[in-house]
Amino acid sequence: MSDQSSIHPAGESPVAPLAARERLMTEPELGAGNFLEHAIAVNPNRAVPFAFSHHTDHRGAVVLRGHSLLDLAALRDRYAAWYHANGVRPGEPVAVVVGEGLEPLLHFLALTALGAVPALVNDAMRHDVMVRYLHHVGVVGVVADDTTRLAAAYRGDPQSRPRFLALAAEIQAFDAAASGGLPEAYPYRHAADDVVGLIHSSGTTGTPKSTMLAHRQFWDGKQPRMVRFPAEPYDRLMSLMPHTHAGGLSYFLTATLLGLPTVVMSDWRRAVVEPVMEAFLPTMVASFPRTFVELATGELPVAGAARVHSWFNTGDSAHYGHIRRLVGLGERPAGLIRPWLLPSEKAEQPALPGSQFVDGLGSSEMGMALFGQVTTPESTRNDRCVGKPLEVVLKAAVLDQDGAEVPNGTVGLLGVVTPSRTPGYWNNARLTGSFELNGYWLTGDVARRDADGSFYHLDRTVDVVDTVAGPVYSLPIEEVLLADCAELVRDCSVIGVPGGAGKGQLPVAVVQLQHEAGQVGAEEVQEAANKALAGAGLSALAAVRIARTAEEFPLGPTGKVLKRELRTRLATLFTGR
Numbered sequence: 001m002s003d004q005s006s007i008h009p010a011g012e013s014p015v016a017p018l019a020a021r022e023r024l025m026t027e028p029e030l031g032a033g034n035f036l037e038h039a040i041a042v043n044p045n046r047a048v049p050f051a052f053s054h055h056t057d058h059r060g061a062v063v064l065r066g067h068s069l070l071d072l073a074a075l076r077d078r079y080a081a082w083y084h085a086n087g088v089r090p091g092e093p094v095a096v097v098v099g100e101g102l103e104p105l106l107h108f109l110a111l112t113a114l115g116a117v118p119a120l121v122n123d124a125m126r127h128d129v130m131v132r133y134l135h136h137v138g139v140v141g142v143v144a145d146d147t148t149r150l151a152a153a154y155r156g157d158p159q160s161r162p163r164f165l166a167l168a169a170e171i172q173a174f175d176a177a178a179s180g181g182l183p184e185a186y187p188y189r190h191a192a193d194d195v196v197g198l199i200h201s202s203g204t205t206g207t208p209k210s211t212m213l214a215h216r217q218f219w220d221g222k223q224p225r226m227v228r229f230p231a232e233p234y235d236r237l238m239s240l241m242p243h244t245h246a247g248g249l250s251y252f253l254t255a256t257l258l259g260l261p262t263v264v265m266s267d268w269r270r271a272v273v274e275p276v277m278e279a280f281l282p283t284m285v286a287s288f289p290r291t292f293v294e295l296a297t298g299e300l301p302v303a304g305a306a307r308v309h310s311w312f313n314t315g316d317s318a319h320y321g322h323i324r325r326l327v328g329l330g331e332r333p334a335g336l337i338r339p340w341l342l343p344s345e346k347a348e349q350p351a352l353p354g355s356q357f358v359d360g361l362g363s364s365e366m367g368m369a370l371f372g373q374v375t376t377p378e379s380t381r382n383d384r385c386v387g388k389p390l391e392v393v394l395k396a397a398v399l400d401q402d403g404a405e406v407p408n409g410t411v412g413l414l415g416v417v418t419p420s421r422t423p424g425y426w427n428n429a430r431l432t433g434s435f436e437l438n439g440y441w442l443t444g445d446v447a448r449r450d451a452d453g454s455f456y457h458l459d460r461t462v463d464v465v466d467t468v469a470g471p472v473y474s475l476p477i478e479e480v481l482l483a484d485c486a487e488l489v490r491d492c493s494v495i496g497v498p499g500g501a502g503k504g505q506l507p508v509a510v511v512q513l514q515h516e517a518g519q520v521g522a523e524e525v526q527e528a529a530n531k532a533l534a535g536a537g538l539s540a541l542a543a544v545r546i547a548r549t550a551e552e553f554p555l556g557p558t559g560k561v562l563k564r565e566l567r568t569r570l571a572t573l574f575t576g577r
Contacts, residue, residue: 238276296325314360368392398449415441500574
C-alpha cells in the first residue's frame with residue numbers, strides 16, 4: 001500500500017497553482033505540440049515527480065517510479081537528439097511502435113519538439129496490416145520494441161521500406177552529448193494548424209484510417225479542464241487508456257498541464273491493474289471499457305478503489321450493468337468538481353459513499369469526449385443517455401441522410417460542429433469528405449435527442465441490424481443483457497446476421513458468461529434475455545452464442561469487441577451456406 005507521503009516524501013505537491021492553470025487557459029500559442037514547455041514555464045513545482053511508471057520487483061511488489069516535468073523534458077531532448085541525428089526533419093511522419101505506458105508519450109514529445117509528425121501505432125496490430133498502414137502514411141522511419149517481424153514483413157514489400165527501422169532500446173541508450181545535438185531552433189514553434197500526430201483506427205477490414213491531430217485543434221475544448229478537472233492535493237489519476245490512442249494522449253496532456261500525479265499504465269488487464277491500484281490509491285481512473293468490465297466483474301476491487309471518486313470512460317460504450325457496480329466503490333469528497341458540468345451547475349456536497357462514473361462519447365476524430373453523462377449511486381437508470389454536448393460543441397444535431405435536422409425523438413446520424421474535430425484523414429481527402437455533411441462532422445454514430453436536449457447513443461452506423469421490420473440498434477439490447485441478466489452475462493456483443501432470402505438480418509448476441517454461471521447453455525441465456533428485452537420493449541434475439549474462450553470473443557488492439565469479425569464468423573449461422 002502507498003499513501004501521498006510515500007510518493008512525495010517531502011510532502012511536496014506537483015500540482016500547478018490555480019493561477020498558473022488559469023494562465024494556461026488563455027495562452028494563445030499553447031497546443032498539443034508544445035504543452036510540456038508551457039507546463040514547465042508556469043508550474044513552480046516542475047521538479048516534483050508527477051508521472052509514474054510501474055513495474056513488479058523480484059518479490060512481486062509493485063514499484064512506482066516518478067518523473068517530474070524536468071525529467072520528461074530531459075528524456076524528450078535525448079530522444080529528439082537521436083531522431084535529429086538520424087535525419088528526421090519538420091513535417092516528416094515517423095512511426096512509433098512501442099509497448100503501452102510512458103514510452104510512446106516520450107516519443108510523441110520528442111518528435112513534436114522537432115516539428116515532425118509521430119504516427120503512434122498500437123504494437124498489437126497485425127504486422128502485414130501495419131506495413132500497409134505505414135506505407136499509406138509514408139513514414140520516413142519506424143521505431144519499435146522489436147523489429148524482427150516488422151523487418152520480415154518489409155522483405156515482402158521492399159518498395160515501402162522507410163529510411164530507417166530502429167530499436168527503441170537504441171534510442172533509450174543514446175548518448176546525446178556525443179551526437180550533433182539539437183536544431184538551433186528548438187523546440188519547434190508550431191503554427192495552429194500544423195499536424196502533430198496521427199492516430200489509427202482498428203483496421204479490422206483493410207488498411208486502418210489515419211486521423212490527423214493538429215496543434216491547436218487537439219487543445220481546443222480542453223481549456224476548462226485546467227480549473228474543472230479534479231486536482232486537489234489528494235488527487236491521483238490512474239490512466240488505463242491506450243497511450244498510442246488520442247484518449248491516452250488527451251489525458252496525459254491534461255495531467256501534464258495540471259501537474260496531476262498520474263500513473264501511466266502499461267497493461268490494462270485486471271491482474272496487473274489491481275495491485276497497482278492498491279499501491280497508488282488513485283482518486284480517478286480513466287479507461288476504455290475493457291478494464292471497467294474486468295473490475296466490475298466478480299469480487300470488486302474494494303481496497304484499490306477505496307479513494308476513487310471518479311471513473312472516466314471514452315472510446316467505446318460503457319454499460320449500466322458495469323457502471324452500477326463501480327459507483328458503489330470509493331467515496332466522493334466534499335466539493336468534488338464534476339468536470340463535465342458548466343460552472344453554474346457545480347455544487348458543493350458533503351462526503352458521500354460511492355463514486356461517480358463519467359461516460360464520455362468521443363473519438364479521435366472528435367478530438368475529445370464531446371458529451372458526458374454522470375452516473376452516481378443515486379442516479380436513476382437511463383439507458384444509452386450520453387448527456388448534453390459540452391460548450392466546445394458549437395452545434396450538435398441528429399440528421400437525416402441529406403444533412404437536415406430531424407425532430408426530437410427521431411433516430412438519425414449524429415453530427416457535430418466544433419473546433420476540436422480533426423482536420424481529416426492523412427493522405428485521404430475523399431475519406432475526409434465522406435464524413436462531412438451540411439457543415440457537420442458525422443461521428444459515425446446513430447442517435448436520438450429528447451426534448452430536454454439530452455442525446456442517446458444507439459449504435460455505430462456500421463453495426464445497426466437491418467431487419468425486415470426495420471433497423472434494430474445493438475447498444476440498447478446490450479444494456480438490457482448486462483443489467484437485467486447480470487447473473488448470467490458478464491459481457492456481450494450484439495450483431496446482425498443474415499437470416500436467409502427475404503429475411504434480412506437477425507439480431508444475435510455473443511455472450512461471455514459470469515464465472516458463477518458455469519456451463520449454462522445458450523438456450524437458457526436466450527430465454528432470460530428475450531424475457532428482459534420484451535419487458536423493455538426491444539427486439540428479441542434470434543440466437544445466442546456462448547463465447548467460452550477469449551478467441552470466441554475477439555478484441556481489437558485497444559480492447560474493443562470486433563463486431564465485424566463476429567459477423568464474418570457467424571455469417572452462415574441461419575443460412576447454412
